[in-house]
Amino acid sequence: MDLPSAPQRIIVGISGASGAVYGVRLLQVLRECPGVQSHLVVSDAGWRTLRHELGMERPAVEALAHQAHDARNVGASIASGSFQCAGMVVAPCSMRTLASVAHGLSDNLLTRAADVVLKERRRLILMARETPLHLGHLRNMVSVTEMGAIVCPPMPAFYLRPQSVADIVDASVARVLDLLGLPHSLTQRWTGEEKSGSDSN
Template structure:
């Protein structure tokens, strides 16, 4: 198989922060995107959050990915820089995972895969979820950014006038897909406000 015919591989990681829906929605979109192959890794607390927030069992989540990797298997393919991969998203990204990535701990498959993205100069997107933020959080975000990662908190865009939680989620996922250069139709794109009508003297 020639390099041109290989699927674009993306690693989707789900850590234990609130917002497991972002990782699931990404998997759903990538599953039906032609020419894309998704690789899933979930932390132990991520599995707990998926069950608590979405009432999803492991088998249902795993069925959304092309390949699933155990977070404890640091010998998996995605732990190597030789694994051809277009990018990785941690959705959501807990402060614990952020700290591990910022300090290069690589203490499980999730953080090792993220470390590989940085050392190979590939796209790494962290959908960090926490509020308020203390100085340690902010410094870790700076460190990851300086190493080439992208900190992309899932913040709602109310100028699009979302009518549901699903639309809010889709907008954040759409921004991440743009960063990965994956085509989608999840959310409308901002086309600017209409110019105000000019004031004409003598008209009410």
């Protein structure tokens, strides 16, 4: 008798940087991915940004995830390396959260979960949101990259000719899904630019 396959778990962290829509959209898409289970953790500043930018309160956001965890509960399942997951995305990732991950502070459940993902050699994707960047930001990005994380700032892909803010958001979320190895149909894939007969080398 075949045993049912375990769900593929993805941890989604939302920190206090601008761009809460990226985390929300990622949760919405993961909800529709067969065999995927999302685990959500939001920092205190993340809740404030969700309310300010999207007008979303805690119950509405937590309902998007399969399971939600309180950022103050460092004894939650996702704080342990024994929690099996395919990876974690921090969307968006504030410079404070980036610094905490870079220095292994584990000062709340979000940063502890990220630290665990790194130590277990799993995929950690940080959608870093800040501009301009000072040297400390850049050094922290180098540090987390050397530790195995992927710094993936949400950059608009204008070659896709987005028609709305939603299109721009979907393009960045699509890149994250690609990094997680999850199928999606959020955007069209680049197949090359067609050359006309008048083009010259």
